[in-house]
Amino acid sequence: MISIKNLHAEVEGKPILRGIDLEIPDGEVHAIMGPNGSGKSTLASILAGREEYEITEGSVIYKDKELLELGADERACEGVFLGFQYPVEIPGVSNLYLLRAALNARRKYRGEPEIDAVDFMQMAQEKIAHVGMSMEMAKRGVNEDFSGGEKKRNEIFQMLMLEPSLAVLDETDSGLDIDALKVVSDGINRLRSPERSVVLVTHYKRLLEHCVPDRIHVLYQGRIVRSGGPELADTLEAEGYANLETDEAATAS
């Protein structure tokens, strides 16, 4: 699905990513963990096309295309989805309007006609039930006056509507109570299929219990210093990130 090679990125001259190598095969769920400031969110943002970072080296091949050459909107149309750590509020523009615009942007990109209004509403009604939101909420402004948990549910609702090939979820599980966490992990599990891949950026093992990843990678100081199966989460929980520096030194040498 996606192949990241030697990715270096900096912001205002300060290196954030210092050579990321990561392969995510079709149909797999990979988790990215690591301490604050290790570059997890930066990696997620760069994959989605945020422009404030300067890519100094490396490549990201997604479905045989160089992702780094596409704008954020083009990446979305190619099937990349970013679940935001801090979803934005857009008062006066309804969630449904945005979703219809997003779906139609994809269709236009692929040379297809706009989605039928009735089909769209049926689809929205079906998917919104999965995240425990109401159509009333969907008709409100994008995340307008939503609680933190509602915003995250809404990200998952959007993801289910847009049916991405590659979903990158940036701490979508942070700050959630157990019910909301279940909604989020159910949503991710619902999306799982041999044609779709998921990147979970998370601080917490809790999500990975509901949504078991194929691989876990540990990011530290802009590099992946350790990779393993789902059991790595237990190790990290037991040991913390304290001995990563030695790993980092070992990788660097």
Add this chain to the structure above:
Amino acid sequence: MSAVEQIEPSIDHYLAEYARVERDLPGSDESKRGRSAELARFAEAGFPNTRQEDWKYTSLAPVEKRRFELSDTPHAIGMDDIAAFLPEGLEAYRLVLVDGHFVAGLSDLDRLPEGVTVRSFAAWLNDNAGATVKAAQISEEPGSLSAMNAALFTDGAYIETAAGAVLDKPLHVISVASGAVDERMTQVRHRYVMGENSQATIVEHAIGLGDKAYFANAVTEAVMGRNAQLTRVRLQQESGRGYHVSSFFAEQRRDSRVYNHGVDLGGRLARINTNTRLVDQNAEVHFNGVYLPTGRQHIDNHTRIEHATEHSISRERYKGVLAGHGRGVFNGMILIQKDAQKTDSDLSCDALLLSDKAEVDAKPELEIYADDVTAGHGSTVGQLDEDAVFYLKSRGVDEEGARAILTYSFAKSLIEQIGMPAVARYVEAAMLVKLPGGTAFADLA
């Protein structure tokens, strides 16, 4: 030095223009004496210039250097020509002025409710020999262009509501500059006399057709009786070479309410003066405004709210969106007189810059002489939130579309306050199509 020597050539032209049309102007000899006095006042003061504090950022030099003439008759236009300016779904009475003259054939004033008079101001003046003409009956400092209007106005809307009368549908007053001939001007004047407990909603719509240069100089006066309510929506959609100046003066008696919503989308240059005096207790005023200069447009809003006596309320909110080389000016004066204790006032002005070539000068101005008042004010100038732009792009919306959607979001809450959904939708759509990439999202409205 004699008075004649002081007169500049541009003023000379308007003196000659008055002499040319005086006989045809509506009103009695008495009113002509009033016009002539105002003409002298205009001649003495001249066009406003940038040395005056109130006109510091807005130069009328392009107006002053031209020689605009009044149209003796309205150019023949049909409903088709103005159809695009009628908000879809708006059930309204309609009074249409073309090139400064009332056109019955384009108007719809049938079945007005009892106690409500809506007619051509010219016809009303001709029927009321005792009526006087002044730059502004209800302002002491109406400005030289209001004096010019008093001298030269050809027609307008005269609206009078008897005590308790309610205008059951909005009245759409459209002033069209036909653009049939180059360098024409319209001098239009409206008067609203609102009786006790009466209520009316009026949409004053200035539109320009064609691409000729013209000058539209309008004045509206509103006298608000006790507990009367006026909602006035001022839509300004002059064409690209239209120079627009309009002034609103209201005087509000006890318990009266004025809701004034300004929307400025058009014109090469527009200067809008919006004024009210709250002269009695519990009078309440709301001034809202949205302005959107793009290209090389210049839009200047000056407002003035005077709290003259105790226990009155004012709320003012302006939002500007500036794109291209657009230039905006906002000056909001709140004057709270010594006797105006317990005044409750709040003003905010926010501006959104969509381009680094756009510029705005926005300033709330408070003058407070009473010591027991609530008077809040705030002013912001900013750009679109790049996180929000990225959010929309990450969903597949292109860059321009993302910016248009967020701009719409910025202005929408204020436009909604117009209260008439058909008009709000019309304004939102007109705003979106002005924005780069906005046409694709005109269905947001």
